[in-house]
Amino acid sequence: MNYIGSKHKLSSFIKNTIANTVGNDLSGLVFCDLFAGTGIVGRTFKPFVKQVIANDVEFYSFVLNRNYIGNFKKLATQKHIDNLNSLNGVEGFIYQNYSENGSEDRLYFSEENGRKIDAIRQQIEIWKNNNEINEDEYYFLLASLIESADKVANTASVYGAYLKKLKKSAQKKLVVGPAKFNITKNSHQVFNEDGNALIKKIKGDILYLDPPYNARQYGSNYHLLTTIAKYDSFEPQGKTGLRAYYRSSYCKKNEVKKSFEDLIKNANFKYIFLSYNNEGLMTENEVSTIMTTYGKYSLKTTNYQRFKADKTENRNHKATATVEYLHILEKHGK
Numbered sequence: 001m002n003y004i005g006s007k008h009k010l011s012s013f014i015k016n017t018i019a020n021t022v023g024n025d026l027s028g029l030v031f032c033d034l035f036a037g038t039g040i041v042g043r044t045f046k047p048f049v050k051q052v053i054a055n056d057v058e059f060y061s062f063v064l065n066r067n068y069i070g071n072f073k074k075l076a077t078q079k080h081i082d083n084l085n086s087l088n089g090v091e092g093f094i095y096q097n098y099s100e101n102g103s104e105d106r107l108y109f110s111e112e113n114g115r116k117i118d119a120i121r122q123q124i125e126i127w128k129n130n131n132e133i134n135e136d137e138y139y140f141l142l143a144s145l146i147e148s149a150d151k152v153a154n155t156a157s158v159y160g161a162y163l164k165k166l167k168k169s170a171q172k173k174l175v176v177g178p179a180k181f182n183i184t185k186n187s188h189q190v191f192n193e194d195g196n197a198l199i200k201k202i203k204g205d206i207l208y209l210d211p212p213y214n215a216r217q218y219g220s221n222y223h224l225l226t227t228i229a230k231y232d233s234f235e236p237q238g239k240t241g242l243r244a245y246y247r248s249s250y251c252k253k254n255e256v257k258k259s260f261e262d263l264i265k266n267a268n269f270k271y272i273f274l275s276y277n278n279e280g281l282m283t284e285n286e287v288s289t290i291m292t293t294y295g296k297y298s299l300k301t302t303n304y305q306r307f308k309a310d311k312t313e314n315r316n317h318k319a320t321a322t323v324e325y326l327h328i329l330e331k332h333g334k
Contacts, residue, residue: 001038001150007210007275010304010324011044014208014275017300017326018045022206022271026050030204032269034195035211037218039065046072046182049206055191055198057246058218060146060225062192067143068181070190071136077178080133080141084176087123089115097236098224100166106241108162108224113152113174120145120176121231143179146225158221161240196249196263203268211250211260213280219245256281261290264329274327277304287327295331302326 007014022029026045032053033042038061042054046069054065089095089112096102099114109117124141127133133141154163154170163170191198195211212218219226223243227236234243249255260282264272276287284299291297304324 001147007037007040010275010302011040013300013302013324014041014273014326015044017328018206018208018271018273021273021328021330026206029206031206031208032202032204033069033208033210034199034263035209036065036069037061037210039068041208041210042069043182045206046184046188051186051204052188053191053202053204054188055193055195057192057194057248058222058226059192060222060229062190063139063142063146063229064179066139066190067179069188071140071181072184072187073136074183075137075140077137077140080127080137081144081176081178084120084123084141084145087116087119090119090122091115092118092122093231093233094118094121094228097241098227104236104241106162106239107154107164107166108159108241109149109152109154110166110170113149113170116174117145117149117228121228125231140179140181142229144176146228147179148174148176149228150225153224159224159240160221194246196259196266199263199266199268205270207267207269207272208275209263209272210275212248213250213277215251215253215281217245217247217251219247251281253281257286257290260287261293264290264294267331270331272329272331274325274329276325276327278323278325284325287325291327291329295329298328300326300328 026049029049030051030053031045031049034055036042036054036056039054042052046052052069054069056062056065094117095114097104098106098108100107100111102114128138152170152172152174154166220242223245227243236243249259288297302324304322
């Protein structure tokens with residue numbers, strides 16, 4: 001998935017820095033990804049640690065992580081994937097509100113793909129309600145649908161707006177592919193909570209933080225993925241069909257520092273790593289001042305190309321590349 005803030009290209013930098021700080025043998029450690037997004041970092045560490053704790057307040061993210069992190073045993077799901085791909089489309093909520101020739105004329109999906117998403121999403125729910133699939137299989141199939149629908153979405157990578165005409169990839173027929181996950185011997189935990197609230201209830205060894213950096217709210221930019229995931233009834237608002245969404249304090253200049261310090265203070269983890277960049281609402285000095293209060297602090301940096309769909313009005317700087325920071329804290333007394 002092409003995702004704002006994705007750490008896919010930075011995963012080696014993050015993994016190597018953490019290993020150099022903590023040690024190469026992570027097999028006995030609990031790793032927490034508190035702002036997990038699509039789960040790239042948690043998925044990177046899943047085969048190497050005792051347990052991953054993944055969390056995100058956005059429901060579409062919870063679904064993805066419940067599959068990629070929460071699922072750890074092999075599933076027999078190919079017959080379900082084949083069944084879903086054989087379904088005929090229906091005129092459901094996604095078609096009516098977000099698709100070509102739907103009642104609201106929002107061009108997020110082609111008519112065929114909008115209908116197909118509805119048919120698939122309804123079938124997954126029928127299987128769940130009839131106990132024909134278990135919880136692991138349910139989230140595997142939901143994640144597979146979300147990933148596959150995203151590939152044919154008529155957007156510039158985010159769902160804050162749709163394109164005026166169907167682009168080539170959006171004209172392709174939706175085919176659900178399996179959202180494959182790593183099989184491990186140990187189980188993992190996945191939460192759908194506010195990070196600052198959850199941090200008071202969990203503990204571990206390595207805490208990785210990748211909160212929003214700027215004023216861009218993820219709830220509005222990925223609202224349609226949550227709508228597919230929840231498949232609930234509501235009145236879509238405005239031209240883009242927004243749903244009510246969570247507004248993060250990490251996207252608010254006057255709240256971010258207090259939220260961040262509360263998080264660091266309450267974290268019951270020995271090692272804390274914060275991904276941030278030179279365009280964030282908090283400056284490098286502000287972050288280091290807060291972290292230094294709670295233990296031994298250091299910093300690693302790397303240059304990084306900007307996410308291509310990032311809008312300039314959400315940024316403090318206009319450069320095509322950023323400096324990615326990995327702030328490191330070894331907490332006192334942990």
